[in-house]
Amino acid sequence: MPTTQYTWNWVVQHTLDFGLDTVLAAVILIVGWWLSNRISALVMRSLNKTSADVTIRPILASIIEWSVRLLALTAALDRFGVRTTSIVAALGAAGLAIGLALQGTLQNIAAGFMILLLRPFKVGDYIEGSGTIAGTVKEISLFYTRLNKADGQGMFVPNSQLxxxxxxxxxxxxxxxxxxxxxxxxxxxxxAIAHLRMLIDSDNRILTDPAPNVVVSDFTDVGTRITVYAWTQNADFLSVKSELLGQVPPELKKTVTITQRA
Known part of the structure; x- marks a missing residue:
C-alpha cells in the first residue's frame, strides 16, 4: 500500500510538473512569436526612415524575426531539460535528413543571399524571366521575390527560380x-522615311547619341519594310514608343502597316 501511494504521488507530481512545463513552453513560444513580429515591424519602420537600401530592408527584418523565434524555441525546449548543446548535437546528427527535406527552401535562402550580394536586380526594377515571370520588383525576402505585374496582379517567385x-x-x-x-x-x-525623320527630330526625348536611324530593312510582297531605331531615357521609353508611330500623318497611315518590338 505505501508503494502504491508513493507511485501515485510520483505520477501526480511529474504530471503536474510536465503540464506546467508544457504551459510555460507554449507561453514562451506564443510570446516569442508575437515579440518577433513586433520587433521585425519596428526594425522595418526604423529602416524605412533611414537611407538603408530598400532591397535589403526586408531581409534584415526577416533575419531578426527568425533569430528571435529561434531564441524562443530554444527557451521553450529548455523547459523540458533540452539544453542548447543537445539541440546542436541533434541538429548535427539530423543535418543530412533536414537538408534533403528542406532542399528547396535552403536553395531559396541561398539564392536570396546571392541576389542581394550580386544585385542582378533590386526593388523598383522591371524584370522578365522564363515563362510568365515579369513585373516590377516590390520585395526580395529570404524565400521569394514579390513582383507586381503590368496588369496589377502580384506574383511571388521562389528565389531559386530567379x-x-x-x-x-x-x-x-x-x-x-x-x-x-x-x-x-x-x-x-x-x-514615309521623310515623315519619320521629321517626327524623330521634333521629339526632344529621343537622344542624339546614339544617333537615331530610319532604314529600309526588307522588301516583301506587300511592300517595303522600314525600321526605326531610336534611343531614349529609360523613364521615357514607353511614352515615346507609344507616341512615335501614333504621330504618323493621317495621309500616310492609310498606306502603312505598323508593328512594334521593344
Whole structure:
C-alpha cells in the first residue's frame, strides 16, 4: 500500500510538473512569436526612415524575426531539460535528413543571399524571366521575390527560380532602344522615311547619341519594310514608343502597316 501511494504521488507530481512545463513552453513560444513580429515591424519602420537600401530592408527584418523565434524555441525546449548543446548535437546528427527535406527552401535562402550580394536586380526594377515571370520588383525576402505585374496582379517567385534562369532587367541601364517596323507600299518609301525623320527630330526625348536611324530593312510582297531605331531615357521609353508611330500623318497611315518590338 505505501508503494502504491508513493507511485501515485510520483505520477501526480511529474504530471503536474510536465503540464506546467508544457504551459510555460507554449507561453514562451506564443510570446516569442508575437515579440518577433513586433520587433521585425519596428526594425522595418526604423529602416524605412533611414537611407538603408530598400532591397535589403526586408531581409534584415526577416533575419531578426527568425533569430528571435529561434531564441524562443530554444527557451521553450529548455523547459523540458533540452539544453542548447543537445539541440546542436541533434541538429548535427539530423543535418543530412533536414537538408534533403528542406532542399528547396535552403536553395531559396541561398539564392536570396546571392541576389542581394550580386544585385542582378533590386526593388523598383522591371524584370522578365522564363515563362510568365515579369513585373516590377516590390520585395526580395529570404524565400521569394514579390513582383507586381503590368496588369496589377502580384506574383511571388521562389528565389531559386530567379537565380537559376536568365533574367532581363529593363531598368538596369539608363537608356533603351526603340525598334519599330513599318511596311509601306514601294511607292511611299521616300515619303514615309521623310515623315519619320521629321517626327524623330521634333521629339526632344529621343537622344542624339546614339544617333537615331530610319532604314529600309526588307522588301516583301506587300511592300517595303522600314525600321526605326531610336534611343531614349529609360523613364521615357514607353511614352515615346507609344507616341512615335501614333504621330504618323493621317495621309500616310492609310498606306502603312505598323508593328512594334521593344
Amino acid at each position: 537565380w537559376s534562369s536568365a533574367i532581363t532587367n529593363y531598368s538596369a541601364n539608363t537608356t533603351r532602344r526603340i525598334e519599330a517596323h513599318l511596311v509601306v507600299p514601294h511607292t511611299e518609301v521616300a515619303n
